[in-house]
Amino acid sequence: MTDLSVKIKDVVFRNPVLLASGTVGYGDEISNFCDLNKIGGIVTKSLSLKPRKGNPPQRIVETASGMLNAIGLANVGVEEFLKTKLPNLAGYDTNIICNIAASSPEEYIECTRILTTESAINGFEINVSCPNVKDGGLEFGNNLDAVRRITAGVRAVTDKLLIVKLSPNVARISDFARVVSEEGGDAVSAINTLVGTSIDIRTRKPKLFNVTGGLSGPAIKPVALAKVLEIKRNVRIPIIGIGGISKWEDIIEFILAGASCIQVGTMNFISPDFAEKVVAEIAGYCEQNNIPVLNELTGAVRLP
Amino acid sequence: MTDLSVKIKDVVFRNPVLLASGTVGYGDEISNFCDLNKIGGIVTKSLSLKPRKGNPPQRIVETASGMLNAIGLANVGVEEFLKTKLPNLAGYDTNIICNIAASSPEEYIECTRILTTESAINGFEINVSCPNVKDGGLEFGNNLDAVRRITAGVRAVTDKLLIVKLSPNVARISDFARVVSEEGGDAVSAINTLVGTSIDIRTRKPKLFNVTGGLSGPAIKPVALAKVLEIKRNVRIPIIGIGGISKWEDIIEFILAGASCIQVGTMNFISPDFAEKVVAEIAGYCEQNNIPVLNELTGAVRLP
Amino acid sequence: MRIEKTQIVSVSEVQSGIFILTVESEYFAAATLPGQFFNIRVSESLFPLLRRPFSISDLTGKNLSFMFDVHGEGTKILSQKRAGEWLDIIGPLGHGFGIEGEYESAIIVAGGLGVAPFPYLTKKIRNKKKIYSFIGARSSRHLVTQGIVNVYSATDDGTTGYYGNVVDLLKLKISEIPGIKKIFSCGPTPMLKSLTDWVNFVGIESEVSLECAMACGFGICQGCPAELHDGSGYKLVCKDGPVFNSQEIIIS
Amino acid sequence: MRIEKTQIVSVSEVQSGIFILTVESEYFAAATLPGQFFNIRVSESLFPLLRRPFSISDLTGKNLSFMFDVHGEGTKILSQKRAGEWLDIIGPLGHGFGIEGEYESAIIVAGGLGVAPFPYLTKKIRNKKKIYSFIGARSSRHLVTQGIVNVYSATDDGTTGYYGNVVDLLKLKISEIPGIKKIFSCGPTPMLKSLTDWVNFVGIESEVSLECAMACGFGICQGCPAELHDGSGYKLVCKDGPVFNSQEIIIS
């Protein structure tokens, strides 16, 4: 039997398949379809200190092999999360990564400070890259100094696994990964969504209330894979690969390109049992190909 | 009858539909399917001073609603272009835009200097954004100073229409459009391809010899549209919209977002008569919607 | 709530451009209430990418029916399915209509394909309540009344029934409807808006079934907000709806 | 060279996993030579995005046939087409086999589905030349000989014919083939490579039909390079090929 486990810092993931932030809420609904005990972990919807209502409709648009979303970080806030969401999540034998999105470095730090005392939480994913909110979000995501300050600030208040989720909407993502590594971040997630838009030619209005949104789904997979490869070739830091994964082969591609773990996002909407099923498929692939330890494939792409 | 024409600087395009660089060679083969006399113009495959062989195979990979290419700017060079390609192209009643890709600012200038004396050539599109060659290409495309120098240098040697084709692989494309505008460029083209990759999990090698390639096709349309909108909202310069256009509605979307003209790329491979047909469809749309002058729609998106 | 591969029993064009697709599923048939919906994967490939939501239209034995017209790529593919093929569907989703209660007259108000959920609703309540069905459409050709009882029809072009919109027709007839009333409605947003503006004003209990773009259909994407009247934010059409009390949400 | 919507005459699984799809087109039938190919849009939607290239396999009257196996999404969709449906195809593309010339014995060497172009080639030359067909496959089940004459077969597992690869079989038999020879080959790259290495060494005139990823199929994308022996760069498989003289290009 292949060893599918992955260790990043002191967190052991049963297998490299995690559920991506914003695509599974806090686990309540997805657990009807996907056994959370069978996957590597779940990343919560981005949490902010106070609850956020999110953007008015329309929040999503389908595109060719992809979708745009401009949810606007609708979330219950840290307090409510601790009260009603975490207890339920804590019942699963899986890793819980809290994704945090904030409007200021102070807010990131404050959220982490509060959440890090909870033993059920295994780590943090700092979202500096959400394209759908005015304050914070993308403004941090393409500012090296901001990413540096946020990483350092959050690192100072938690010893838990610290992942920074990077924006693909930059010229060189590896520069950002380097900063995270320099400031003591334990891993980077790549990628968040690409900025995109869509216009209703009948009304002549953008389809999304927020005008632009984040593009996800199979359409972005080649871009995400190139970003993971760029980071792998330039910076020594574990990478969590995200973007357009829709079949087990995609996961192997990400791992070969340099990912230690991967996250499933948009595909949860289409096949909410995908993550659970794909774990079995990867195990099958490894057995057929005599791969005793899956994580030995990380970065094993053969470059010319 | 709707007026479909667009004027940029002193060049009048019969309609806003152009054929994109690298997707129609020098017009020889595509003219079997698409009547070049019926479209706004044709942009040549990127020309360099000397011929280039291009990259070894594999050069293309299909992806979800898109494709990656790493052709490596295979082209006949300026001299051969003038000798064997331009005479044929000049026989069509359409605008001929020479796309130029070079390894140094000097080479861009030299190519333009030679070509600008040809009366059959109506303008230039300076490709500072090709992701598939080591020297030049993307290195210029995400360097504001390089784009500034190249634009100024080329401007100094030609009075013809000067378009700079921008890379989407940057944090703020509008900064680049601003530089082009400041240095006297007449328009910008947006976008070139997004950097992407794909790995063969069987061989564990990148599918493309060049490792990474440029992503084009319907998959990238939302991104391209957002880039056009970003430029429109920030800089006053005519925009030529490119990226994933596969139906007439897409063209109207680009025009609403701010494009004066558009270019058809990947779709030429799938339906080489698309550009000709889509002109008729746009005319039909304008008539049905009582739009007397199509270019009045440019930038007419209704933002909140 | 489950994912199931169900087998298609039949697909038929019941009238010009309007299709009924029927699948067989013991579990779904037992679990589904009027007003709930299913999120259907129209293709085995990932094109189109997202599932398409459809209300349960009718239910007989183990057979569930969906009614739709060809709108875009997704519904086109659905309309070309054949009996015997398999359809991957998730459901039943959301909360259905509140059919219990003290009301005596159930008033159905539907515009266009908004009629879809009402054959099953009708089946469920026709023995307990008096039903008045106000059905509007562009023209007589577009008017769907299959499975609907006691129909008052309205068409935009007057080709059949009342010449005008269905809400105006309801206003004309409301005084003839006896007893405690409850309205169940579904249809285009402008219709729902004019209906609920009036209904909230005159104070008849009323439920609307909303449609909006959806990615997941069961509460994980936050893509389907319905704005609350009280200013407190949004509920989710897929999870908290698609049926809402018309006092609760803002239709715009 | 044209785009045409052709009507499908038939699609049949001629042997396990191998399909022949036949379309009708007067123009294409008149214009197509053995070894040329067509670029087929397998779906009306843009999924999959690119056309799929297929050699002309056979041609009878106005009917053109393509032979393929189910490889991925594109060929799967093709295999599910039905007679009467329309297929958007571009062709005829590229240069075919050089069938004219002084040679007396035509030697066909095909591996797997590489046999596809040879029924039509056979038809064109069988009255003028003596034909020797060396056909290889994984096993007898995979061996396709429809439309092929004078077959020498080889299988990897020895279930029929020579136990081994088809190039080795050819080497064994070459001395029995009389007169001026010309080889026409198509198949997997390793087979073509071992064949041309040997053929270039022994000096038999030989043409290979290449396959590679293609976007356009007619010379506008530069996506299909074949490296030239003389170091001068690349030719295009779609436009300058798919058939090349084996001396001209490097197979690797």
Ligand SMILES: Cc1cc2nc3c(=O)[nH]c(=O)nc-3n(C[C@H](O)[C@H](O)[C@H](O)COP(=O)(O)OP(=O)(O)OC[C@H]3O[C@@H](n4cnc5c(N)ncnc54)[C@H](O)[C@@H]3O)c2cc1C
């Ligand atoms: C809860 C619910 C119940 C529904 N029940 C029915 C029904 O019983 N019968 C019926 O005919 N239609 C129903 N609809 C609408 C139906 O989902 C859309 O017509 C369908 O998704 C259109 O898909 P398409 O690919 O054909 O159209 P396209 O326009 O190509 O779809 C493009 C995208 O827009 C979305 N979309 C387009 N129109 C709508 C819409 N009105 N509502 C939601 N999403 C939309 C699609 O899901 C898709 O993501 C319902 C919608 C919802 C939300």
Ligand SMILES: Cc1cc2nc3c(=O)[nH]c(=O)nc-3n(C[C@H](O)[C@H](O)[C@H](O)COP(=O)(O)OP(=O)(O)OC[C@H]3O[C@@H](n4cnc5c(N)ncnc54)[C@H](O)[C@@H]3O)c2cc1C
């Ligand atoms: C000139 C030429 C003639 C051909 N003639 C035949 C024929 O007569 N019979 C036959 O069975 N096959 C033939 N092929 C191969 C055929 O085109 C591929 O098998 C087919 O494109 C696979 O498509 P798919 O979607 O099923 O597979 P997928 O693997 O899903 O295709 C994915 C992508 O890879 C490309 N691709 C995959 N394999 C090949 C390949 N071997 N060659 C070129 N592109 C490939 C596809 O075009 C597509 O872009 C020919 C190829 C060429 C270039």
Ligand SMILES: Cc1cc2nc3c(=O)[nH]c(=O)nc-3n(C[C@H](O)[C@H](O)[C@H](O)COP(=O)(O)O)c2cc1C
């Ligand atoms: C509807 C939606 C909501 C999202 N919300 C968040 C979020 O709150 N925080 C975050 O870090 N990423 C968010 N993402 C981004 C995903 O986590 C993921 O990075 C992205 O979708 C790319 O992966 P995919 O192509 O597999 O979906 C969201 C994505 C979608 C589609």
Ligand SMILES: Cc1cc2nc3c(=O)[nH]c(=O)nc-3n(C[C@H](O)[C@H](O)[C@H](O)COP(=O)(O)O)c2cc1C
């Ligand atoms: C095969 C291929 C080759 C290309 N070559 C060039 C080129 O030489 N110069 C250039 O400026 N752009 C080149 N492009 C980019 C296109 O001109 C266009 O910007 C891009 O493909 C996006 O448009 P599309 O999605 O409509 O294809 C090429 C694109 C493709 C697909």
Ligand code: FES
């Ligand atoms: S559609 Fe995803 S939450 Fe409602």
Ligand code: FES
């Ligand atoms: S496939 Fe486009 S040039 Fe050959």
